[in-house]
Amino acid sequence: MASARSSRTLRLALRQASAPRVQQRTFISAVNSASRPAVKQAAVSSFVQQARGVKTVDFAGDKEKVYERDDWPRDKLLEYFKNDTLALIGYGSQGHGQGLNLRDNGLNVIVGVRKNGASWKEAEQDGWVAGTNLFDIDEAIGKGTIIMNLLSDAAQSETWPHIKPMLTKGKTLYFSHGFSPVFKAQTGVEVPKDIDVILVAPKGSGRTVRTLFREGRGINSSFAVFQDVTGKADEKAQALGVAIGSGYLYKTTFEKEVHSDLYGERGCLMGGIHGMFLAQYEVLRENGHSPSEAFNETVEEATQSLYPLIGQNGMDYMYAACSTTARRGAIDWSKKFKDTLKPVFEELYDSVKTGKETQRTMEYAGRKDYREAFEKEMEEIREMEIWRAGKAVRSLRPENA
Numbered sequence: 001m002a003s004a005r006s007s008r009t010l011r012l013a014l015r016q017a018s019a020p021r022v023q024q025r026t027f028i029s030a031v032n033s034a035s036r037p038a039v040k041q042a043a044v045s046s047f048v049q050q051a052r053g054v055k056t057v058d059f060a061g062d063k064e065k066v067y068e069r070d071d072w073p074r075d076k077l078l079e080y081f082k083n084d085t086l087a088l089i090g091y092g093s094q095g096h097g098q099g100l101n102l103r104d105n106g107l108n109v110i111v112g113v114r115k116n117g118a119s120w121k122e123a124e125q126d127g128w129v130a131g132t133n134l135f136d137i138d139e140a141i142g143k144g145t146i147i148m149n150l151l152s153d154a155a156q157s158e159t160w161p162h163i164k165p166m167l168t169k170g171k172t173l174y175f176s177h178g179f180s181p182v183f184k185a186q187t188g189v190e191v192p193k194d195i196d197v198i199l200v201a202p203k204g205s206g207r208t209v210r211t212l213f214r215e216g217r218g219i220n221s222s223f224a225v226f227q228d229v230t231g232k233a234d235e236k237a238q239a240l241g242v243a244i245g246s247g248y249l250y251k252t253t254f255e256k257e258v259h260s261d262l263y264g265e266r267g268c269l270m271g272g273i274h275g276m277f278l279a280q281y282e283v284l285r286e287n288g289h290s291p292s293e294a295f296n297e298t299v300e301e302a303t304q305s306l307y308p309l310i311g312q313n314g315m316d317y318m319y320a321a322c323s324t325t326a327r328r329g330a331i332d333w334s335k336k337f338k339d340t341l342k343p344v345f346e347e348l349y350d351s352v353k354t355g356k357e358t359q360r361t362m363e364y365a366g367r368k369d370y371r372e373a374f375e376k377e378m379e380e381i382r383e384m385e386i387w388r389a390g391k392a393v394r395s396l397r398p399e400n401a
């Protein structure tokens, strides 16, 4: 679609967009700075003071408080959690990312998983030691003061009758998704009335939680309070958000978090975009275009050139960076797509809010053969012509050639 000139503009913009950024201050740098002479320490402290993070940010006219990690320097975190044992239950994608970040931040964290399951082995590979900071689930909950429930959402429901009696007064219950308590009618997760219940939900995979932390950056997360019995639940959620590796924290509610999350992943993040790709590709193929042409014009140019520009600089910048011809047509057709798709999004939001999506998830995850069923669906997607063509196109990228 783009002209040669605009392609050059795009390539240049992409190079700029992907240039490494100046490294920001991190807890790792804070750890290193802890061993420097006192005079340097003073300089570091004043920097922390000046860079204090809570900010009111104007998001398109909507003023919102945003919390950031400079609010919780490492010393403050260590002091705040000095009497706590963080028991991280489950070691999937989030368990791995959050657990290792907590450990690197120097907090007293233990992992609780099924003995000799896949997660147990993965935790051992990541350096957690059985009997020292790796336990079975019951033992970890017994030792923990803050119970971080990072089991799969279906497992949170399945294990709840067993786990609930162990969540005694004085403990805090933490989630990374509002799913279980919000949809308690389907999940059965009715939280005890006498404990704080909080949430920190990283906006990305646990792998990204870890890589961004290691790069000295931090993932965006939302945080929320479901139940505050101590009067400290809000600040505890902020502190934990920073401790697990968030850069910025946005306040929300459990309900809003789960509604937006389920909606987004079914819509523009995954389901909707996959549907758009398939529809566009099929029409191109039905009109005699080759698989490579249909794939390049549908997925490759989108993901390799245009979407990163939207991410870095916004939609107007991307429109401005393409040819007049492309821009005119795209602006005209965007209205038709919006009007056609809006009822679908309304139906989707309703399906999320009424718990229909939760019901479907629980039924699916409750099937004994759900791993096999999932693998079968993945195989079907892998074998679609569009994604087979994509595999060939990707193999020609400079880094793969």
Ligand SMILES: NC(=O)c1ccc[n+]([C@@H]2O[C@H](COP(=O)([O-])OP(=O)(O)OC[C@H]3O[C@@H](n4cnc5c(N)ncnc54)[C@H](OP(=O)(O)O)[C@@H]3O)[C@@H](O)[C@H]2O)c1
Binding pocket: 089, 090, 091, 092, 093, 094, 095, 113, 114, 117, 118, 119, 120, 149, 150, 151, 152, 153, 155, 158, 159, 176, 177, 179, 201, 202, 203, 204, 205, 206
């Ligand atoms: N993944 C993401 O991108 C993401 C992002 C934000 C928030 N979240 C939320 O974070 C939480 C954890 O998600 P995740 O993706 O990290 O984990 P996950 O892969 O969905 O769950 C993995 C953990 O659940 C355990 N598990 C599964 N069934 C079990 C059972 N019946 N009994 C005991 N343990 C069981 C597994 O242990 P075994 O190995 O022993 O089976 C494993 O440790 C969820 O609430 C999710 O919604 C996830």
